[in-house]
Amino acid sequence: MATIVASACSTEFVNRFDPTILSSIQRDLHFPMNVLRRGIWVTVPEILPPRLKVGRAVPSAPREGDKTRALRTSADVRGALGTARPTTETRPQDAPLIFALQILAIAPADVLRTMPSMKNWSRLIWITLASLAIPLVSGAATRPNILFIMSDDHAAHAISAYGSLVNKTPNLDRLASAGMRFDNCFCVNSICSPSRATILTGKYSHLNGVPTFNLFDGSQPTVAKYLQSAGYHTGMIGKWHLGGEPTGFDSWNILPGQGVYFDPAFIGPDGRRVIKGYVTDIITDLAIDFLKNRPKDKPFFLMCHHKAPHRSWEPDEKHRAMFASRHIPEPPTLHDDYATRTDAIRECQQKVFYDLTRRDLKLEPPADLTGPARNQWLNVKPTEVEITVEGKKQTLTGEALNSWKYQRYLQDYLACVQSIDDNVGRLLDWLDKNGLSKDTVVIYTSDQGFFLGDHGLYDKRFMYEASVRMPFIVRWPGVTKPGTVQEAMAINPDFAPLFMDVAGLPVPADMQGRSLTPLLKGQHPADWRTSYYYRYYHDPGDHNTRAHYGVRTTTHKLICFWKKDQWEMYDLVKDPDELHNLYNDPAQKETVAKLKAELFRLKKEVKDEDQYAYEQPPPGVDGQSAARRKK
Ligand SMILES: [Ca+2]
Secondary structure (H helix, E strand, O other): OEEEEEOEOOHHHHHOOOOHHHHHHHHHHOOOHHHHHHHOOOOOHHHOOHHHOOOEOHHHOOOOOOOOOOOOOHHHHHHHHHOOEOOOOOOOOOHHHHOOOOEEEEEEHHHHHHOHHHOOOOHHHHHHHHHHHHHHHHOOOOOOEEEEEEEOOOOHHHOHHHOOOOOOOHHHHHHHHOOEEEOOEEOOOOOHHHHHHHHHHOOOHHHHOOOOOEOOOOOOOOHHHHHHHOOOEEEEEEEOOOOOOOOOOOEEEEEOOOOOOEOOEEEEOOEEEEOOOEHHHHHHHHHHHHHHHOOOOOOEEEEEEOOOOOOOOOOOHHHHHHHOOOOOOOOOOOOOOOOOOOHHHHHOOOEHHHHOOOOOOOOOOOOOOOHHHHHHHHOOOOOOEEEEEOOEEEEEOHHHHHHHHHHHHHHHHHHHHHHHHHHHHHHHHHHHHOOOHHHEEEEEEEOOOOOOOHHHEOOOOOOOHHHHEOOEEEEOOOOOOOOEEEOOOEEHHHHHHHHHHHOOOOOOOOOOOOOOHHHHOOOOOOOOOOEEEEEEOOOOHHHOOOOEEEEEEOOEEEEEEOOOOEEEEEEOOOOOOOOOOOOOOHHHHHHHHHHHHHHHHHHHHOOOOOOOOOOOOOEOOOHHHHHHHHO
16 A cells, blocks of 8 residues: 655755655665656645645754755655644745655555654545646656757857858757747856766866866766656767766767767667767667657656767768858958967967868878878878869968868868758657657757857867857747747756756756746846856867866956966957957956956855866776777
């Protein structure tokens, strides 16, 4: 005979609820996990007659300053429930969170013996709750599916919905026209693995342990684990790039390290296999397989992570041909002379004119070169290139070569993006055909932005706009008004809280972002952030890019390259291209002082105590691909 065990609790208490409690209860009390999952996260006051209001676990609500208490074991649950007492309190104003944990579990009747204060309660109450609760949690409308599509290094300004001047992306535009486009979504550390760790944990790099390309500690809480524990069927397909094996996913199939564009290897729970074809098509195929094979009685959470359009920008033949002879407009800052800027941008090695290699430019090595000599040839950054135009050989140098390099880079990059766009279309079509679009929140983003020749650069890392701005498009039928644009500032630590919220779960207190749901509903919370904190560590890294931290407000940006104590300040309203460093302008003294105060306020708020300022964990995410390269 099953009986529902219930307890009311405070908001803080709910926020400290640890998903590991589920496995603890399962282990200690021998409950089937699927029953547990069906029995939690239900808001009951609305369905209860007033006289049946449940008890409030007053003594278990943590007090101010009490940071250690958490429900981790079934003993904790018993302790919390044992203190519950009947109450006639009316429902508090913040009831959805306050009562989110009321039904903790469906427990065997004998468990009640450990909860003396509940003995006198009518068992009928619990049975009634059970019968009411289960239908409440089973509807797809209350727990929508989440399809999170993330590409790698796809700049927002290479999406036509964002006003791209260089390409057209009809499928991403289709998503944007049915949902909300975020125009000010930023990453907090503009590099691959750190962004992924932040998205999974809702935390900054200094708290999730991934400041650079180092191994992610898979034992820490992630949004995938929370959703999995709450009954979501979770999947991770494509580029993982956090080292080790994914945790918190019912199904996973990942590229080793960076992965490769053609005939890529994938690693799953059953080992490694090579799949013939083009990586963007294959990741989409695997995502569709996940959707086809999912248990139909559960909502799903699928992270579909593309490799493209990451360097070395290798398109498939179809898309390469589309862009092969296309002239791409140059960005206005391609010839930036870096006047007024600090040393960092001059010293970096991610410049289109100087740092693209023959490999990047797809130049063909002499046929007689093999092995290391061939690699050496491909890794040269050429200052002279011979090309053939209409049967005639030409040697390019200087400005002509610079322009040609930009065209070669963008043609390949955009051709890779075009395949992403096609494949997003395939996924959207599949959802449509299978009647899932209405019940699925679809998100498109990239792990950061990218320089498309902006400031003469490729790659990312810097806190400049093209690098930190992430495309972020959300289609949430019935919640988000189609075709809307969001100006409020979002950051990638917000993604995990958003997924929690979509799934009807309380946002854990240690997640540092904030759920974007109010914005998606068209609300404008008065206390929404107007500034955010950024920190990049990978110095000198692969591109000799100086470590820095900074603050971006809605109008200004302040950057500190802390190892050299060099600063930059930009007025984003008057100078959106960030060409004029105003840090040393006497007229800006007051503005600089205010920005510094805000920078250090935020640094403290996000608990950045310079954990990785001068020393970072060893590399740990590219081992497998490095091993492949050596072969
Ligand atoms: Ca990336």
